[in-house]
Amino acid sequence: MNKRATKALLTKKKITEAALSLFNEKSFSRVTVDEIIKETNTSKGAFYTHFKSKHDIFLEKFKEIDDYYVNELVDIIAKEGRYADRLEVFLRLQMTYIERDLGWDVIRTIYEVELNTERDSFFLIPDRPLYSILMDIFENGQKNGEFRDDLSTEKMMEICLRTMRGILYDWALRKADFSLVEEHGELFGVMIRGMKK
Structure with a gap:
């Protein structure tokens, strides 16, 4: 696996783990994509590269x-x-x-x-x-x-x-x-x- 693919996998994992943590803390319905992005210090583009929505x-x-x-x-x-x-x-x-x-x-x-x-x-x-x-x-x-x-x-x-x-x-x-x-x-x-x- 090249560096780019490895970085993409790590970003996806980082977003997943942060989102699950936020969902547990605040409940799924109260967490926004913007909050997930802020928590992970990523971009909307990075989020939507990996997920269509927070449900994904x-x-x-x-x-x-x-x-x-x-x-x-x-x-x-x-x-x-x-x-x-x-x-x-x-x-x-x-x-x-x-x-x-x-x-x-x-x-x-x-x-x-x-x-x-x-x-x-x-x-x-x-x-x-x-x-x-x-x-x-x-x-x-x-x-x-x-x-x-x-x-x-x-x-x-x-x-x-x-x-x-x-x-x-x-x-x-x-x-x-x-x-x-x-x-x-x-x-x-x-x-x-x-x-x-």
Whole structure:
């Protein structure tokens, strides 16, 4: 990578991190692009080179999260023989990553932004890598005779995603007053048992 490309990546990262910090501090709706530019000591041109709007900063964060799932977790869960075990391990590692690496502020801000009805939510984009990982688990688990066959794989994924969003939304509402890592076992355990044959 040449110096120019490296500098561009660093600028993009600087803008992303500063914007997320401002969103956490003031709330997404109260932060302007001008404030982000001032905080990062960059220009409007630099901002709009990397992002169409401040909402696009969250798209970058989602991509970063999905990249983590693909690059870090897929190989780990593949070591599990049973697909139900792969699902349990994936969800445990996911909640660990969210709690320890992303934190309450980022999750709260993500939900604040994604509940805006003026645009489509990234949560609902069908080709997210997260959804591909879950669909693979449910499809193969069903073929392997581990999961119920009276539920479609799409329905199982929908149940899983709603459970996932529910625990994260509750965690955000409660200002992280419980551990996602500890709580996930009980909640997702009930869900997984309900999907098994």
